[in-house]
Amino acid sequence: MTRHQAPHRAYTASELLAVMASRLLQDGQVVFAGVGIPLLAATLAQRNFAPHLTILFEGGTIGPFIVPGELPPSTNEQRCTRRSNMVLPITDVLLLLQRGYVDVGFMGGAQIDRFGNLNSSFIGEADNPKIRLPGTGGGNDISSLTNMIVAMKHEKRRFVRDVDFITSPGWIKGHRTRDRAGLPQGGMWRVVTDLAIMGFDEETREMKVLAMHEGVTREEVRDNTGFALLFDDHVATADPPHQEELAVLRELDPERLYTA
Amino acid sequence: MTRHQAPHRAYTASELLAVMASRLLQDGQVVFAGVGIPLLAATLAQRNFAPHLTILFEGGTIGPFIVPGELPPSTNEQRCTRRSNMVLPITDVLLLLQRGYVDVGFMGGAQIDRFGNLNSSFIGEADNPKIRLPGTGGGNDISSLTNMIVAMKHEKRRFVRDVDFITSPGWIKGHRTRDRAGLPQGGMWRVVTDLAIMGFDEETREMKVLAMHEGVTREEVRDNTGFALLFDDHVATADPPHQEELAVLRELDPERLYTA
Amino acid sequence: MKSESLIKPYQQLRSATLARDRGLREKVMSLEEAAKLVRDGDHVGIGGCTMSRTPMAMIWALIRARRKDLTVSRSITSTEGDLLLASGASRHIITSWFSQGIVWGVSKVMRHFTENKLARFEEWSHMSIGLRYRAGAMGIPFMPSRSMIGSDVSKRVGDDFKTMECPFSGDRLVLLPALNPDVALIHVQRCDAYGNAQLDGLQFMDIDMAMAANRVILTTERIVSNDQIRRTPDQTRIPFFTVEAVVEAPIGCAPHECYGVYEPFFTQLDAYAERTAKDALQGCCDYLDEFYYGPKSWADYLAKIGMDEVLDACRRGRSVHND
């Protein structure tokens, strides 16, 4: 088994995200996944060590198999239903989250803050935005109703102290504020970036670095984060992507639609 | 066209009910029907003058055709679905009433009172009943949510001043009590018996005879009713069943399952 | 006897579901093994309606296993309700209508148990039962609706029936509490070994009940491959992760019907009605002895009903597909 040597990484940032995120999943779990990195990561986990893992798509699909090279452009096209166990209305697949059938929600993010709140609605003031983003989709529902993994690029403009707008609630203002807001269930669990893997302090619910990728320094992480990150007492170095993992990803996405 | 001569009626009481009830329907209506007399009456109307009438069954059927001689034993067997336009879950077919797609609900009754309330739950005290009856089924929903036609035998023990138990609300205690109870929609419209056809006073909502069958006297109606019936200013004599109508009924129910 | 105990707190409802193994795994077993998954005192939801798609083989197995104190809920309750009461398996039935069927009149067995206060028949309107399962399926504690109000049916269910003024419209609304059975028994035409179930014809309240229940025991006319299911995923109605057991039980609704496979076994049902008309309790107990406790297996039970009846019911059942 050959390992990659930083800084000449033999994989893209997206591939790194997909591999690291896949390792956070467990066999037998029911995973609500967006297309792109989440879908690739979940499929990778299925192929590698979690054959009984089930993927749900927001468009209304339970347990599809993705045909390599035919990745869906969104969760709502027929490509998402190939060889699935069941197809159902959107509202009902989202209600699986509310009823409690889903272990993990898994999506990308545009902007995240220290309490894991996500913004995909407005850059700037909501009433006078610099950029009107596409909005929540099911993001708000997923992050309100289950435990979350988010995979995103680690950039200062994306990792902000307070998001401009809470589209998808994380721990809101930390401590017990999520629970008190009326969300006793779920919450932000892991954030996977091209620099590190983060969790949240059990007490304050502030974002905390649990592991960094090979060759990444604390300074690098800090420099790319717009707030004071906590670091775990035992920050591990993540095992870099294996060739076997990368090979699966490249089979799934030969045109590098989501892994460029 | 031959007419029947009382008292040697050439049809049964049930046939009389079915014919009279069928004439209350209109083409194009959506009718929520029970099996038995309601189904026969609705099918008769369809065959005679209302080809665009649609029958709904509580079991979850929209617009079936009934195969003569294969009448369903309840609204929940496959016989209810023959050549239907759509089959859907019970809850959803009942919700059509709530959403407002249904013109008329049409059922039989065990006990009725002067305000058209129906009892199909208890004879005697509910806590200590003489007879525990089968209960509401969809009766309560239908009579709560749409306009009602009830077809039943005219007997003193069935036509009581106050029902022992309001299973399916009619006008409750008359006047505006139904509306005030939280049921602004629907209400008891017609009661068809083997003696007469009754409506309800617009103001007090008391039961009122609108027409009597050929050869039936007011005394006969009064003697078979457990409360003081109103009589319309112009009580008509109902046109007796035509041979054509009876012929259709006998084709539909050759074994006299519901028309004996 | 208050059904409020049936309303599960949200966190408890979720964690019971999340604690189950929801992975894609085979779960085929026998009727006897599946019966062990139901515990005395459980709230058991029964699929189908009246004489249609009643999971009779599973009920048969539960009665043979001498289950007791079950709270049973169903859309409309037919002869299986008589047998659950007479066998002692249940003393509390939540339903909208309870008797063998209109053509056989009022159930004497139901009357015996309810009039003598030996069992509780908790009556809700048909739509209300359905909306209670639907609320349960959706993970919400109640469903708003507009029937039952103004009737004695609502008064009789007591504190479980609440009303409110709609903050949007000012309408007076009924709030129906969610119904989340501990286990749902559902019979289907076909499913795979994981429990992906496809239903033909009338669905009744089965889908909502499956999603509402903590776990589903499926009986099925036949087990098909997962590949076959995946060819028409838009025909799957119950997803595998709700299911805890899959039992192949051909003609598993007899003497009731299974859409497209067999119609009710009318001769058998007439004979049952005749027995219980004479002496409700004794007639029903004799029937239990002969058809429930006596047979060695489900096939033996069917043999007792008789090959002629089986063939006739199946001929009529298939006829729904004839032009």
Place this chain on the structure above:
Amino acid sequence: MKSESLIKPYQQLRSATLARDRGLREKVMSLEEAAKLVRDGDHVGIGGCTMSRTPMAMIWALIRARRKDLTVSRSITSTEGDLLLASGASRHIITSWFSQGIVWGVSKVMRHFTENKLARFEEWSHMSIGLRYRAGAMGIPFMPSRSMIGSDVSKRVGDDFKTMECPFSGDRLVLLPALNPDVALIHVQRCDAYGNAQLDGLQFMDIDMAMAANRVILTTERIVSNDQIRRTPDQTRIPFFTVEAVVEAPIGCAPHECYGVYEPFFTQLDAYAERTAKDALQGCCDYLDEFYYGPKSWADYLAKIGMDEVLDACRRGRSVHND
């Protein structure tokens, strides 16, 4: 601009439905005739999701008929939203996500209209949009739920978002107001002349929307006989009495997809994205001129997209049925 005006009083909702001719009657017409059934200012619900089963031919006809002031609601809004804004047909879109699709980035047209306050993009969570249609379909003024709370999305919709304490459980619940479109536009694989519609594959929110709307305009890949529908009534998803118009519009979702018939027309979609990336408004208006106002007919529109693309999209569409 408050959407509370969209919540119809119950008696008004019912009487509008009851006033319609709900009899079993033929209602086949042209796109142009169907477009006349939509009035300026109507709330129009759009079936499908993102690039799937978008009733594009009907939207095309509405834009050509110069409809305006439509309030438009949809599960997720893609290029049809751009075109509805740029054509002036709508200034208010209620949806959960609005852009062509993830791979094409944020819609420049949506940004132009919303950032310059020329139109309102009213954002609700995806499940909330679905539950609002579901409440509308069920004839209740709101649906309880458990998401959107604690977020800024809920704060932004204002008085339409309410919460309550559950009288059964004490849980804090969200109350989502019903959404009852004046008209729903839905594209299906097949239906009969009465409007009994059968859908394959992903259903999205179409069934709830159809039941919630005052009336449905169906476009369909093909019209089949009522006899054919009656052979598989358990495949019917939308009943005829909800439907006011049936229009046969083959390849009626182009350049979006129709499950099992054609996949998205990616070349066309890339070309559209390229035009609007350069100059959002001008690019979109040029596209409207070329593809919406220019063609003589829907067939002419498809011809402009090109036979190669049609064949390729159809080849990929059928492939979902391949092993």
